[in-house]
Amino acid sequence: MATNISRPRTKSHTVEESIARRLLDSSAQLSYDPLTEVDWETPLDENFHGASPEWSTLYGTRYWDELTDAQRKALTRQEAASVASTGIWFEMILQQMVLRDIYAKDPTDDTFQWALTEIADECRHSIMFARGAKKLGAPAYRPHRLAVELGRLFKTVAFGEAAYAAILVAEEVLDVMQRDWMRDERVVPFVRTINNIHVVEESRHMKFARDETRKHLAHAGRIRRRAHALLIAVAAYVIVTSMVNRKVYANAGLDEERAVREARANEHHKSMMRSSCSGLMAFLSSVGLLTKPALFFYERANLI
Template sequence: MAVREIEPVVLELDRLEQLAETGYYNPYSMFDWPDAIEPGMPWMSESLTTLAGTPAWDELTREQQIALTKYESINFFSLNIHGIRELLGEVVNRIHAKTYADVSEFLHHFIGEENEHMWFFAQFCLRYGGKLYPAQPTLKADSVDHLSPLARELIVFARILIFEEIVDYYNAHMATDKSLPHIVREINRVHHVDESRHVAFGRMIFTNLLGQVARRDADEVPVVAEYLENYLQYSIGTLYNPAAYRDAGIPDALGVRRRALEHPSRVEAHDAVLKRTRRFLTKSGVGREAVK
């Protein structure tokens, strides 16, 4: 990481730092972990499952539907764990670089909170699901290897931001879904509160780095835009885990995944998940329309 080529990132973070300090909680004592999840209750909002709105959902027995919510909840939390682990590595590697000296204080809060998120997501998966799903292959940035270190730095923080915004869409919905067990709602609620700060920070640092890229070499902007569009699609695809279908007793898992991803109702659902992020990227000048 050639941070020497990047201008110092200076942001106004007093409010976010104050919120992090005043909103501090002890995750190791705040959750009331039940011995088991109530039988017959969905573990994920049914409208958020990857088969919602498709013929495949209607073809499932009620037992299979509940099982799918269970395993897709485990997959969702597993994705959070793997995503957090990746972003923590990126942030730790930068926390004391001169480029990020002005934001280092907030990054310490960020690292602490994300580590705690990783802990409680794993607690849920291991207590009630007995496992984590393995990390899925990541979308490589090979296509942008020729870009400047500054543009590649922008992509690192853009990936973190996109990951957090997609996750927060699900958290915000499930935090208030009364059909879900209390522990599921509570985990999503707590994460949503913290992620609101992280998303705000992510947008600020993204805007700063994008401005630097645009000033230094505007031709790199559409290349970044194309990569981010691909990353949005990749991120949505990770929610469709064939292993979760198999665990729910659904045959032809790969075929089910392929048909679900292409179904009009799911495409519409993806647009809803990505609406806020796309609007931000468009306003920033790296939306789909910026792709050459």
């Protein structure tokens, strides 16, 4: 007589399935199609900013004070396009890490199906960001070569909590600034719509990333935890320092060298970045990922 030998469902497995099921239900109830939700047809209105001015890398500097209103708006449009391009780059890394994590796992599990749902979301987001950057009149901003190669290495070697915590870092940083942009009537309407879509759908991704980080850390020893804490911090540094390409200044008609110099010394922007990451840093601390070596890179990236 045939015997049905099934894998017993542990309490933790049941909790994971429950979380994934709630995320799947949320996705079914509230998701967007950027191709129809975003107004792609109306020509760009250059009377609007591309992002909230307070988030500009030059806001609060002497150079910002010298710019005309039109120059400030042109700059924020280029900066928003650069942030979108960096988002595409990291979302491609994210998708590969998630696919590798679920490879050969049980496709009937809700966690497996949620992971595929997240990847589908990220594909739509990348297309949305690409079309948005093009409509803002920006070129294809790419991270510098070293960042690209480090990203290639990271997506190959990162696993478990290193992969999911790095995903969380990128998503948390974008989330805070985009919440400001989507509510700001000074920002061009189609960009506000893009930000709203991304904020709503990424909130589910961040929930999943936090839960996966905790789950993987439960099985991590001291050496692995410390090594991954440093790896995550380096990834965060590369991501954050790649968000605004230096070419945005020249493309907005500014003196690139002076703009880069003043942006690097801009205490206002550093303060904005630190405040946006307070919740993220609290989470990383709570799970033991804020080691001294890691703190060095977070401080260099002005995240803490």
